Amino acid sequence: MSDSKGKMLWGGRFSGGSADVTKRISSSVHFDGRMYEQDIEGSKAHARMLGKMGVLKEDEVDAVVRGLDGILNDIGSGKFVFSEELEDVHMNIESELTRRIGDAGKRLHTARSRNDQVALDMRLYLRKEISAVRTLITGLMSIIVGLSEKNMDAVMPGYTHLQVAQPVRFSHHVLVYAWQLARDLERLSAAERACGSMPLGSGALAGVNYGNDREFLMKELGFDRVAENSMDAVSDRDFALDFLYFASVLGSHLSRFCEELVLWSSSEFGYIRLADGVTTGSSIMPQKRNPDVAELIRGKSGRLYGNLFSLLTIMKGLPLAYNRDMQEDKEPLFDSVDTVKICLEGMAEMLSGMEVNARRMKESVYRNYSTATDVADYLVGKGVPFRESHEIVGRIVAHCEEKGLDFFNLDAKTLRGFSGAFGDDAVGYFNPESSVERKVSAGGTSGSSVKGQAARLREIIKLYS
Amino acid sequence: MSDSKGKMLWGGRFSGGSADVTKRISSSVHFDGRMYEQDIEGSKAHARMLGKMGVLKEDEVDAVVRGLDGILNDIGSGKFVFSEELEDVHMNIESELTRRIGDAGKRLHTARSRNDQVALDMRLYLRKEISAVRTLITGLMSIIVGLSEKNMDAVMPGYTHLQVAQPVRFSHHVLVYAWQLARDLERLSAAERACGSMPLGSGALAGVNYGNDREFLMKELGFDRVAENSMDAVSDRDFALDFLYFASVLGSHLSRFCEELVLWSSSEFGYIRLADGVTTGSSIMPQKRNPDVAELIRGKSGRLYGNLFSLLTIMKGLPLAYNRDMQEDKEPLFDSVDTVKICLEGMAEMLSGMEVNARRMKESVYRNYSTATDVADYLVGKGVPFRESHEIVGRIVAHCEEKGLDFFNLDAKTLRGFSGAFGDDAVGYFNPESSVERKVSAGGTSGSSVKGQAARLREIIKLYS
């Protein structure tokens, strides 16, 4: 981004014009064109401010605003097509405006520069997209909470190391992903706050020779505050990094959820059935339901990470203030915006139509001595030292293995053969369904805890909606 | 991290013990040992809570607390040395406690697990370090503000594309880095809030069979809130990512500052002189002052980025809840903590002793037609159309180049030869020192703007101190 570029401006000195490769490597309108609404919104506010300052006359302001609105419509309806020759979205719109309304269009560039203009457009653009992303996240959270409530009492194995550890509610398990998303909302809001600083009026880097009413611009454009330092305003891309980071962590969360969806829809686990609409299959292998959407979302964590590291690399070691390297900020940012949105939509679609197979979960939890810890805790509660109680349970399990007995169905008499501490109430401690209820600590997998979580999540969703 | 590990616990079943390579790849005490204070702090709070719940008797609580305090002292004084055999910091301390006070030591592990214990320790550790880092950042900000105030009126070239663009105050330029740090403080606070969720009482993953008073633990340990979902509490590493991301952006900021320090201390720029204490040199080349510290800090952005990417990769696609992969979170986190601290100290040292060469800055700003834009703006102000005014200035510059005249020192008569619009006041518009004052827009490089910025930065520093 040069302060004043385009052949018409500095062509005098430069004899040969840009080399062909320069045009191809410099041109950005094929990607920055997507910010045309923000570019026009910013220009309209700037025109009004120039009017207030007396730089533009009342009727010039009107002409500019009407001209810009016309261009806005024509881009929207496809009537106006960007020219690669004019390099970027700003020059395309500015030239067209001048073509339509004459010199006032040129005067619009008073007291601003391409550098603060692009800084403005990106922030406006990102704020709009952040709002859309937030809606998708709260929507997905609602779906997860609904899924939890609908399957409140399904008990499944809780895994550590992908080994069955203790019984948990499916409803408890899936809420983890809602809590992750609640944290993602905080990171998203942090990115939004970072975008809240209004850069216009910073000029190329030093400020401008006019007393721009930046408070006016700030309010007109819906920002929180005015950028405090003109060189910072044009050289800062933290707000873009903040979004790319938000997107990366969201991507890591979704990759974990999708990994589980892929596992759960395997025939070996069989805990869920994804809907036809989000799977592909085979005409002759009816059991094959390839979880393509889950896999694609899992894989898309890669591009989200990659985009973050692209911009971190670009910014490394750049001296102040504006450097053209920074034009490379846009494509990763736009790609992460698009990717986050489609991933959230894909998750919503998958979870909405997903069926939970509580029977398969139950079979698995009953196959794996998942309540052995509960039984040991029972004995500790009866005064048996921790270590001894573990030994007793170990012997019971070994006994079941040897004799092919059902650990979850031993009677009190058998148990007392292992320890006199077993009372008649012991039998219940082997039961996975009871086990989850005994997790009475706050945040545990008991029914009341899960219901409380769901309620608090609904409040958070409301807060962000 | 297994729920119950160590040969003494599950050795019965496992005939051969761990393979040698398993011990080497699993052992973590050589790095997680640095969390011993937090491990002991957490255990003391847990003991008190078990006392409240009646699981431990009053005197047992006392014994545990005294035992742990003794171990704390002995680690601090080097009397107690960790054993690699016992794998991690938790086992080392737990075994030693049991050795010292007997069975009550073992009972301390009631109603918790290694999984929520390590989640607790890391958050406690990181909160402590975040506090230390914050102090270093505000300290560095103070130094920058001081540097700005001390050199308030030095005028230097403002660069875009590393080409001289417009004159700016050095004091304005360096404050960019203070504003960057102000944003880093926000990211640091976000990481701190992410650490504010108290995980203890989540057990291995499902919660525990005891009504742990988690509110008590939260207050006792200074947390903001209780982790809402036990599986989330043991599988979440967002708080560590948030710190690693904060550190990466800080690293990118410091790499930019250091790039400028390296440039400025080159003989070609010559804008600053770094103190002996932060440079290396040559006994025979007195002009050689290698800015090693600046280079090292610039390079350390690499490890800060790498650490973030490491943990993002580790978390990608991990199913719930705890997986041993997550042990790999600690080394990048600890390394980024250490790196951030030494970089901030290094910056403080460099900037404290740095001398600004205002004369060299002035020479450069006077060599480069840096006020050409101001002169054009002057003509616009006199009613000359934008385009025409640019042409006029272009001709003046060309004239100076040809005749070897000093652009900054043309008299009014010469100027009027180019355009009748030049008044007697025009001469001042060529002056870089006046140029910076004419940047009257908020946030520009005028003296009042820079002073205002310094005042607001001092408030921010106070706020965070």
Add this chain to the structure above:
Amino acid sequence: MSDSKGKMLWGGRFSGGSADVTKRISSSVHFDGRMYEQDIEGSKAHARMLGKMGVLKEDEVDAVVRGLDGILNDIGSGKFVFSEELEDVHMNIESELTRRIGDAGKRLHTARSRNDQVALDMRLYLRKEISAVRTLITGLMSIIVGLSEKNMDAVMPGYTHLQVAQPVRFSHHVLVYAWQLARDLERLSAAERACGSMPLGSGALAGVNYGNDREFLMKELGFDRVAENSMDAVSDRDFALDFLYFASVLGSHLSRFCEELVLWSSSEFGYIRLADGVTTGSSIMPQKRNPDVAELIRGKSGRLYGNLFSLLTIMKGLPLAYNRDMQEDKEPLFDSVDTVKICLEGMAEMLSGMEVNARRMKESVYRNYSTATDVADYLVGKGVPFRESHEIVGRIVAHCEEKGLDFFNLDAKTLRGFSGAFGDDAVGYFNPESSVERKVSAGGTSGSSVKGQAARLREIIKLYS
């Protein structure tokens, strides 16, 4: 990638068809469409092999080949447009073929699968692009060698820590970048070898129920060898990683070169003048020549790094064999191919038109005691102990600083005032132009060394051309 996808194939079981979001997230023809030539080339070879095996009859083979050639032409001329509905390039071409020639088109899919087909197309595509990239690299190397030869004897400061250290030839300095490119050629060839393994005939993952003549396919398609394991063939993306890595290191090299071009074209260094065609400027600041192309190429290292890390992340922890995540390999690969090509073209354009300012280089090398080490070496050669000789030179430098004398122009008498060891030949040792000639060690900056390097580089260029 499913084994058999598209509504027509497995639609029977799936009632609702794909969800809209599924179509959007799954569709790849907007990017994999660029492999249409390779897809057709592979299909033609496969058809001929099926003919050899008797699966297709002679006239069927002819029909397939003619049909595919027609489609190839129609895509090339824009007559045939891909449909997003048909998802990917393979389905688009296969459907169109069947539409044109009937059932034989369908039979073409015998003894292969989408999984080995895409693995084939990517390798064919990448081999073609690697060849184009190689030509660009050798072309750029030639330009650098030419630049070196044209400016053989310009002496400039050699920097360490961006501090002037010793005089070097400019011609020696720029050849560093040619040597870097020579190493990049090796990495490129490694990527090419990785692409040399012919995957077709691996089927979905297990091989096929036909004795495919894979040697025939290998020769027909110009591969080096047949992929040895069918599951490996469809799940391996090492060849893509190898290219992305090559591109990243190339990007790091070019970022270093561009950093220097940006430095050198600053007014402070002033060592080079980039041509109008690769810079942007200002109509009123004639000295401003923004090195946009250099900055953009420097910044593009970010996307090259990001693309590598995207694919590394995608592949992390993926079980065998094909997973849909792997569709995400294409966009980073294509983007790196495009980026590498335009960066190499941009470098060639910049270096072709670049003017070297030997005078500014000379001024700088003469300003900085750059030969102090040579003088000390001279004394050592005369038998003065290393340490003492350093002290002597230090005193001479201090003397020049104090008296404002020209270090490079001291007479023998003055020198003997500092040490009797100085002979009449000493004077020459202060001279930067002589200094570079005294670097007689192989690979040093002497003229004969640089000429030898240039000759060897020309051989390497020839070897790869």
Add this chain to the structure above:
Amino acid sequence: MSDSKGKMLWGGRFSGGSADVTKRISSSVHFDGRMYEQDIEGSKAHARMLGKMGVLKEDEVDAVVRGLDGILNDIGSGKFVFSEELEDVHMNIESELTRRIGDAGKRLHTARSRNDQVALDMRLYLRKEISAVRTLITGLMSIIVGLSEKNMDAVMPGYTHLQVAQPVRFSHHVLVYAWQLARDLERLSAAERACGSMPLGSGALAGVNYGNDREFLMKELGFDRVAENSMDAVSDRDFALDFLYFASVLGSHLSRFCEELVLWSSSEFGYIRLADGVTTGSSIMPQKRNPDVAELIRGKSGRLYGNLFSLLTIMKGLPLAYNRDMQEDKEPLFDSVDTVKICLEGMAEMLSGMEVNARRMKESVYRNYSTATDVADYLVGKGVPFRESHEIVGRIVAHCEEKGLDFFNLDAKTLRGFSGAFGDDAVGYFNPESSVERKVSAGGTSGSSVKGQAARLREIIKLYS
């Protein structure tokens, strides 16, 4: 790295000495100390060369070599301890040598510099480690080939999308990882070749004022060739990047294998049993065998990726020649060396003791219509059109589902009810064990193919051993 650092050398000019933080941030002996053998090896060769050149006398060379050998022994036995004050390994050894043998020790530094010395040490170090890593890889490959041969005929489900697709041999499946390692060996050799360029004699950057016999050094130290350009030799870190990249891809391969080991050792899959020595468990949950080593190796891909990205970031945008940022190359390199070695050892341990549960594999492959494609192919072979044959098989599967019949056990009569094309031989086409044999294409999962692969892998192992 400065050309001549340490207080004794340039202390004269620098009044205050280094700041405390400078010492801490600059010191590298705590990590570069591990290259002491290479530093001494390089110095001995350099001494001999100086002897040949007449710079050192015969007896001085002997004194240097004896002195260095003494230091080598004393470091090895722990008698000589590095001092942080002396900053790096080079200064530590050089000072000690001078202390022991006097001035000849100092003379050893003639005709070289710290910059080419560290470039030499790193290459020597890495070449030694590459050799060790190669042995570990070929060792692991042997274990995999042995595992394959031992379980040659176990049939398991082949997965795509983690859905059962077609039967494959377990022996075929695991060989994928041997083929990946074979490619890793090529990348390792590429890194080795990159290390094969001898940098000594490049001096600080420009070459040296002596006709160093670099061919002699090359042969003495076992290098392939002499570095061609002195500035390139001290500023190039491609060889380190090449190793870090090799390590990253190896890490991605191992992460995939470990993902499968984790899946396969889950109770849901149950395909393998890892030995006690590489798992952790629970005293009371005998079925719990946490695959900690597999998880840790999977997680360590994160640090391997992170290390690569660190160095890529460090090198981005660095001007020539040596910059102190490059000191940051060592820790990621050393960490990746250590990580790769322990991961390979861990894999070897895991695979050596792993038991394959062929029964569970068989159950799974028989549960999932895995041969439906084979049956359709059978019908195609009998002349039934592709599409129709798929419909027929779809109906058979639906029939089995409805009636609860065993797909793999239908009789010829039942089959003929679906299509007259089924002959008596059809029954065999349902059989998974026969299916794998029918994959007659080269590289498929047939027994002869797998045996052939094993033989070729053994040759590759031999080639690299």
